[in-house]
Amino acid sequence: MSSVPASQGAAKPLSRIADIVGAQNLLIDEATLRQYARDRLPFGIFKHRSGGLPGTTPVAVARPASEDEVAALLEASAAEGFRVIPFGLGSGVLGGTIPLGGEVMLDLTRLDKLVSIDEVNGLATVQAGMNGWDFETALNAAGWTSGHLPQSIKISTVGGWAACRGGGQASSRYGKIEDIVVGLKAVLPDGRKLEVRPVARRSVGPSLIDLFVGSEGTLGVITELTLRIFRKPEVEQGVVLAFPTVEAALSMARRVMQAELRPQVVRIYDEIESRDRTKGIALFSEKPILAILVFSGSRNTAEAEERDALAIAEQEGGTIADDAPLRHWREVRYESYSAKWQAAGYFMDTIEVCCPWSTLPDLYEKARAAALAIRADMHFGAHWSHVYAEGACQYMTIRLPPMPDAEGLVLHGKLWDAIQSVTLACGGSIAHHHGAGVFRNPWMRDELGTGLDVLQAIKDALDPDNRLNPGKLGLRPAPGTVAVGHR
Incomplete structure (x- = not known):
């Protein structure tokens, strides 16, 4: 699609933005605008490789360097009537930052400082635009870890983790981002600043933190976060297991979590996804399901938890296997498998x-x-890598062979549609940690019911003119904007 007409990004607002961030931090060239026109939404990648865009190009990109500049930009947005989308590093896969018509992108990556490490209280305060890997590296150097280690850690921001309500690979030990955030600063759509001071707990009404963690930039712009941090563990020790069936491996994971053990990593792969990871290991010809467990902490704690977990695994038919799959996973844990397939013309998601x-x-x-009924020769695989006492995340890979876009x-x-519908029918949630963005809009009413009306009412109260990332999370789109997705 073409960029938004210049009339929608009028000269006066752009001049005011330049006054706030400096002319060098207001980007309006076409090449840059196209870079900001999509994130890593596969649907957007499919459109892009055919020369199109999933939505529109933005009017401009503004790069503020402080909370004050963010507040001034949102005040200008309210006064001049232009719309704004907060943007980190664009690693989201649901189109949460795709412009739909007439928006200015608010690139937060100049807010990139680790403000402080509080070793007494076990807290770190960090600006929202800091790269996740840089944050973790800085903590490690001081003897700490964030405990939040998503696959996207090298290409995402700490603020993005919170905005999308993300999860990391060590979540069964440290929790998800909502378990780790204890304080934040945000700027509301009208430019007012909000602060939730970091304390262990409070009982003063509904959690304001939870209003913004997961809001995907629709209710405010997160500028700073205070997170729980954890001492780097003395040991991290893992084991590879082979199971006869998916059901047996899942039963093991359920019992481990319900026994109140807290492995750092739990990963279970179905037979399809186990094959490539276990080539050459004879045991998996008999027991084709791969599971990986990692335990951490003090040596005594890790060894005790591993011992108890292995006893449960044995009762479920699990057998200790060669650790090659664990070593390989550690080498590639932060790499994406999708890009090479997508570049080769596959429809992978x-x-x-x-x-x-x-x-x-x-x-x-x-x-x-349901997937194979739609296309029998497609790839469908699944793994389970976030587990709780009550249930687990099922992470599915779908891959269609190259074909014309009209068909693919x-x-x-x-x-x-089939997979989201089946999930709802099984009593599940349509999203675990990638967020909703724009692509999950069609199923948000089915997921939330009247809850979507509650979210819309909050949105209307904070952003009555619908200027902050409109049309995401199933919320009302702004007038004159385009739709993204299949329906």
């Missing part, structure tokens, strides 16, 4: 959902059957 243990095996079988995009849409 991932869908992560959450379901109770009681219906998880049924969800897997039904999702797999239709099948891609059918796959998404």
Whole structure:
């Protein structure tokens, strides 16, 4: 699609933005605007490789360097009537930062400082635009870890983790981002500043932190976060297991979590995803399901938890295997598999959902059957890598072979619809840690019911003119904007 007409990004607002951030930090050249026109939404990648865009190009990109500049930009937005989308490093895969018509992108990556490490209280304060890997590296140098280690850690920001309500690979030990954020600063759509001071707990009404963690830039712009941090563990020790069935491996994970053990990593792969990872290991010809467990902490704690977990695994038919899959996972844990397939013309995507243990095996079988009914020669695989006492995340990879967009995009849409619908029918949630963005809009009413009306009412109260990232999270789009997705 073409960029938004210049009349929508009038000269007066741009001049005011330049006064706030400096002319060198207001970007309006076409090449830059196209870079900001998409994130890593696979649907957007499919459109881009055919020469199109999933939405529109933005009017401009503003790069503020402070909370004061963010506040001034949002005040200008209110006064001049232009719309704004907060932007980190664009690693989201649901289109949460895709411009839909007439927006200015608010690039927060100049807010990139580690403000402080509080070793007494175990807290770190960090600006929202700091690169996740830089944050973790700085903590490690001081003997700490964030505990939040998403696959995207090298290409995402700390603020993005919170805005999208993300999860990391060590979540079964340290929790998700909502468990780690204890304080934040944000700027509201009208430019007012809000601060939630970091304390261990409070009982003064609904949590304001939870209003912004997961809001994807629709209710305010997060500028600073205070997070729990954790001492770097004395040891991290892992084990590879082979199981006869997916059901047996999932039962092991459920029992481990319900026994109140806290492995740092739990990863279970279905037979399809286990194959490449276990080539040459004879045991997996008998027991084809791969599981990886990692325990950390003091040596005594890690050894005790591993011992108890292995006893449960043995009862479920698990057998200790060669550790090559664990070593390989550690080498590639922060790499994406999708890009090479997408570049080769495949329609590759991932869908992560959450379901109770009681219906998880049924969800897997039904999702797999629904996908293969749409295209029998496609790739469908699944793994489970975020587990709780109550259930787990099922992370599915779908890959259609190269074909014309007219056919591939239709099948891609059918796959998404089938898998999200099956998830809801099994009592699950349509999203676990990637967020909703714009691409999950069609299913937000089914997921939230009346809750979507509550979110819309909050949005209307804070942003009555619908200027801050409109049309995301299933919320009302702004007038004159385009739709993104299959329906």
